[in-house]
Amino acid sequence: MKILRFNLPLTIIFIGILFSLCLQALVPNDVFYSGDGGLKALLAQQFSAGKLHFDLRLPANNWIQNLWDGGLYPFRPPFVYNVESRYFITFPFTFPLITAPFHALFGFRGLYVIPLLATWALWLSFYSACRRLKLGRTITAIALVLLIFAAPLSLYSGMYWEHTLAVALAFQGLAIALVPPAQGLSTRDAIVSGSLIGLSVWFRPEFLCLVGIIFFWLCATQIKALQDLKIISDKAAAFAVSMLLMTALFFSLNLLIYQHPLGIHSVQIVEEFSLKERLVEAFSNFKQLLFSLSYYFPIVFFSLIYVCLALVSGKLKLTGKMQVILIVSTLFVLAVPLIVPAGAGGKQWGPRFLLITVPLVSLLAAMQLKLLLQTYQRNLQLALLGLFAVFLTTGLYINSYLGAVDLARNYQVILPAVKGLRSQPDPIIAMSHEYVAQALAPSLPDKTFFLTEDSQAVKHLGGTLLTQGYKKFLYVCYPHRDCNTPQTSPDNLKFSQANQRFTLQFSDLGKLGKYPIYEVSIMQSSSDADAPSNQV
DSSP: OHHHHHTHHHHHHHHHHHHHHHHHHTOOTTOOSSHHHHHHHHHHHHHHTTOOOSSOOOOOOHHHHHHIIIIIOSOOTTTEEEETTEEEESSOSHHHHHHHHHHHHHGGGGGGHHHHHHHHHHHHHHHHHHHHTTOOHHHHHHHHHHHHHSSSGGGGGGSSOSHHHHHHHHHHHHHHHHSOOTTOOOHHHHHHHHHHHHHHTTTOTTHHHHHHHHHHHHHHTTSGGGGGGOSOSSOHHHHHHHHHHHHHHHHHHHHHHHSSTTTTHHIIIIISSOHHHHHHHHHHHHHHHHHHHHHHOTHHHHHHHHHHHHHHTOOSOOOHHHHHHHHHHHHHHHHGGGTSOTTTTSSOSSOGGGTTHHHHHHHHHHHHHHHHHTOSOHHHHHHHHHHHHHHHHHHHIIIIIIHHHHHHHHHHTTHHHHHHHHHOSOOEEEESSHHHHHHHGGGOTTOEEEEOOSHHHHHHHHHHHHHTTOOEEEEEOOTTSOOOGGGSOGGGGEEEETTEEEEEEEEEEEEETTEEEEEEEEEEOSSGGGOOSSBO
16 A cells, blocks of 8 residues: 555556556547647658758649749748748747657657657656655645646647647746755856756747746846845846747747747748737637636636635645745746737647746646645635636546547548548648648648639649640648639639630549539630630
């Protein structure tokens, strides 16, 4: 029994590892959870092939490049920007760069090595912080169940996304500062702590908010009244300098590569909106993120109820460390909506921009749980323990069951399209929306994609293909946006070229997964009456 109790937290981690491996089994080869992952995978594939260019350079000959430069490039802002005839994805280059070696070694599966290992590293870091806090084996095990199975973060180990890595770096940095080793915080520990937090900015831009909040709070706690709420009790200068230097180094690299310290992300967030528009979008983002956080991570309600009771009644304790975690998490939730794109993250599981709050609030809830068990207010204790159990069970159901189901379903609606299009001999794929290429292009290197949002663009593509000797091509509709071209009147799909008349004929091939597919034949018209007034 002693051995079992001693190993209970590690047993939970082991079960979590098995769970994360099961999530990996749900990921079919060459399919990505989101279009963001597809774009990053294209850059990672480029790096893994030894092409160390930070702009996206898809294989293309001159006529294809001319079509792309003429408006048929498969990707558009805010996902890809054309800067001085170079196409840059809006995401930092760092994650594709560090996953590229694993892709070179293990192929598609190599892309998931870092998201998976980062998730495991986060769990171990969390376990270590619980031990330093002396929470006890039982509460530590409950906290690990909360973090691994009742929160949205673990699902990201089964996605090609950098969130788990950024969260692992930032949390370890904060954990070292907030919960130092028993022998105290050395200068080396402080430098490592600050550097890890700064390094998280290299992978996720929202962690710039965390750097700003920590620096602001370091300055604020110089006031005597706030000195009990310090993030780091000793070696604060070494901590702050290392954090800021690591962030500044990333800015310098961005300036060198993109001519802007914030990278291409600056175009998306800073330069495309006025201050008024940004504030309106920020408020909308805030509402979406807050709702998502409360739904996917319901244990936040327990922590908030505990804090309110501690402040109002004084029957519950609220330690300095708990207050620091609460302050940092709250300020982060308030600040992030200001810098994230409109829509608060698009397709995702839980609020991906707020994932650092998951281990922080899990640690806060564990500390609250320990103090709750020490209170002599029996009725209050039972009521809050009941609420904790309800929120924990709800989180388990939402994330471990519904999350796994959603992950599998999202992959399975894309897989048939990858397999079906791969078997098609036609190398040219036109599409109604760029989301098609984001999801499919990394898995179909032998296909060339063109974004043709209307009939005029399709005719332009058809005319160029005709001069290159092509008689047909494929057309893929994105199911969640308008796709009107296949239903366009035949008269609007006719064009003249080299004194001849041609028409584009759409043949419905049915659906591959969620995507309606058409074969487009470039056919010579049979009469002069078919000729339009303009030429392509």
